[in-house]
Amino acid sequence: MKRKIELYGRLRDAGLGSSVSVDLPENATARQALAVLKSAFGAKASLLQGCALATDEAVLASGDALPAGRLALLPPVCGG
């Protein structure tokens, strides 16, 4: 199934816009999704270092299945 993944921070400079659409197996985990995203990023895959997938409620652990709803790929944070 197609899932839209929002991109933030430095990921917006990957030339992919503010989100990517990737094809994921049913019940894919965050780990599986990150592997698919790595291919989608191609030569820019190093940007994914330290990134985590999150919903609008919480950051996902790598073994978590992707829930329905918004999904975002988040680089290391530096707010404040």
Added chain:
Amino acid sequence: MKRKIELYGRLRDAGLGSSVSVDLPENATARQALAVLKSAFGAKASLLQGCALATDEAVLASGDALPAGRLALLPPVCGG
């Protein structure tokens, strides 16, 4: 010589007003002045516990001679 000593904080409630005038020897030290003040306070002398003499520049050590200028008798402080 007569010196006026300003009173602050709880000392204002001693019934002596906002200052006392005491007779001090020439070149009196802070320690000597405190002894004279103790008599002046009479039954209220316990109010002097923890008090220090000061000018408008600095707190005096007990061996310091009283300089010219304003003199104040300062109880333990609790600003902030």
Added chain:
Amino acid sequence: MRRLSFVTAARLDHAALCRAVSSPNHGALASFVGTVRAVHAGRRVKAVSYDCFVPLAEKELARIKAAAERRWPARVAVAHRTGRLKVGEASVAIAAGCGHRAEAFAACRFVIEEIKRRVPVWKKEHYVSGDGRWLAGCALHRRRA
């Protein structure tokens, strides 16, 4: 003030946050404001853009506020700004009202440290020389509620 933890594209109102946490039972108000600096890591900065995953950021701010209020007898307000900020503009503002000063300082400090560790916000510095750079940060991890 409607909400005591939020993300906004509008200029931060430090005074309003301070008022929002005030109480006749408090003797102490500690507050913190983070601002854009003119120089960072030796580069002359013109502006900083703050990107943010807003829904999660607001939930994390609410969780940090709640954690501070559980840990200390405090009332906390916190706001984080987004968008492009000029030098001197405030990116984050925090106010913590408490009975006593030690708690107020501790709660305020806790909130800014937690923001830096877990709120999904990213800074891109824009330099006077014309180029720009996303700053490195703290990798996120799932947290147990």
Added chain:
Amino acid sequence: MRRLSFVTAARLDHAALCRAVSSPNHGALASFVGTVRAVHAGRRVKAVSYDCFVPLAEKELARIKAAAERRWPARVAVAHRTGRLKVGEASVAIAAGCGHRAEAFAACRFVIEEIKRRVPVWKKEHYVSGDGRWLAGCALHRRRA
């Protein structure tokens, strides 16, 4: 703001102190406001009178500000109020602007701790029950300049 350390009988302007220490070179502003509490040591408080030996108090505030600015790369502003204050009114306000947050918090905290130890100010609490009491404090000692 004319002076950055002073005693005043007028209402304290926390925002003005914060503005006074701001700089494009700062990334952090920590501030503290002490206020009159409605309850202290189990007694319901109606107001607090602040007595002050003003000339020495202003010199001590200036010395504390200078000591903080020597110890940290900070800009500090501090004001102490005198007179009779109602519950919720500010008795002291401090702002410390710095490059980084740890220094800003440390400088701000240092100033309030030093005020309590060495600035000639005294509080008399006025209770709802009609009586009042001068609070205990810290004995003063000569300090080497």
